[in-house]
Amino acid sequence: MFDLQGRSVVVTGGTKGIGRGIATVFARAGANVAVAGRSTADIDTCVADLEQLGSGKVIGVQTDVSDRDQCEALASRTVEAFGGIDVVCANAGVFPDAPLATMTPEQLTGIFAVNVNGTFYAVQACLDALIASGSGRVVLTSSITGPITGYPGWSHYGATKAAQLGFMRTAAIELAPHKITVNAILPGNIMTEGLLDNGEEYIASMARSIPAGALGTPEDIGHLAAFLATKEAGYITGQAIAVDGGQVLPESLDAIAT
Numbered sequence: 276m277f278d279l280q281g282r283s284v285v286v287t288g289g290t291k292g293i294g295r296g297i298a299t300v301f302a303r304a305g306a307n308v309a310v311a312g313r314s315t316a317d318i319d320t321c322v323a324d325l326e327q328l329g330s331g332k333v334i335g336v337q338t339d340v341s342d343r344d345q346c347e348a349l350a351s352r353t354v355e356a357f358g359g360i361d362v363v364c365a366n367a368g369v370f371p372d373a374p375l376a377t378m379t380p381e382q383l384t385g386i387f388a389v390n391v392n393g394t395f396y397a398v399q400a401c402l403d404a405l406i407a408s409g410s411g412r413v414v415l416t417s418s419i420t421g422p423i424t425g426y427p428g429w430s431h432y433g434a435t436k437a438a439q440l441g442f443m444r445t446a447a448i449e450l451a452p453h454k455i456t457v458n459a460i461l462p463g464n465i466m467t468e469g470l471l472d473n474g475e476e477y478i479a480s481m482a483r484s485i486p487a488g489a490l491g492t493p494e495d496i497g498h499l500a501a502f503l504a505t506k507e508a509g510y511i512t513g514q515a516i517a518v519d520g521g522q523v524l525p526e527s528l529d530a531i532a533t
């Protein structure tokens with residue numbers, strides 16, 4: 276659908292779920308793809324699968340995005356392998372359940388370390404290469420949860436996803452002179468390994484609340500990420516775009532046709 280041959284992309288959290296969907300769409304479009312995650316077993320499987328999809332190169336780099344040095348090593352390895360970085364998809368994120376009444380300081384700082392600090396570190400680490408690209412792209416995976424909606428147990432998670440948008444708006448201004456765009460995708464409920472941990476009843480109740488009638492797929496998010504990475508999307512920056520099958524639209528469950 277998109278021709279991204281010659282473009283090089285880093286996808287954090289690219290080994291599973293939404294990140295894997297993003298990496299898949301980029302690989303099919305001919306891009307060079309670097310996937311990052313903590314599990315080496317998942318990295319190896321993912322790299323082997325992605326190599327079958329397109330003409331670009333694929334590497335995997337073990338990275339914990341909450342560690343700035345590891346993000347810098349990820350960027351260096353990618354530049355070494357591909358000669359540069361044109362796109363960074365700061366996607367790695369966690370969404371553990373923690374009701375406000377019992378949430379510990381460790382739970383609060385832990386989720387910010389991955390979802391917020393990890394976004395900053397991944398983008399900062401790739402910045403010199405994005406500037407050198409001349410048409411750099413930053414694509415954040417935020418969420419409808421926080422920026423638009425709420426869900427019990429996810430006050431800390433929602434705060435991190437809203438924080439990404441605060442980051443995005445100023446980063447978009449600071450990086451515009453370098454022809455770098457910074458945008459955020461707000462996925463609704465997407466069928467991923469991580470979301471499945473919430474149980475079948477959660478998935479079924481979510482499907483009932485989505486006008487499109489089903490959860491999204493990781494590649495639904497990948498398609499928007501790939502579009503934002505094209506030269507044609509170069510005038511779009513600082514935008515938060517929901518990909519949610521209309522999930523945020525109904526005023527009540529009665530508003531959804533049965």
Ligand code: NAP
Pocket residue numbers: 287288289290291292293294311312313314315317338339340341366367368369370389393416417418419420461462463464465466467468469470
């Ligand atoms: P997932 O299926 O659990 O996959 C998460 C990915 O991130 C894995 O590759 C995981 O690999 C990696 N990861 C987790 N912590 C990491 C860390 N500290 N450093 C590096 N990589 C890390 O999750 P998902 O559902 O695809 O979610 C991905 C992103 O989409 C998150 O930012 C999430 O907030 C957002 N999102 C998801 C949904 C949804 O419905 N699924 C909706 C809205 C937004 P390792 O475990 O090996 O590190």
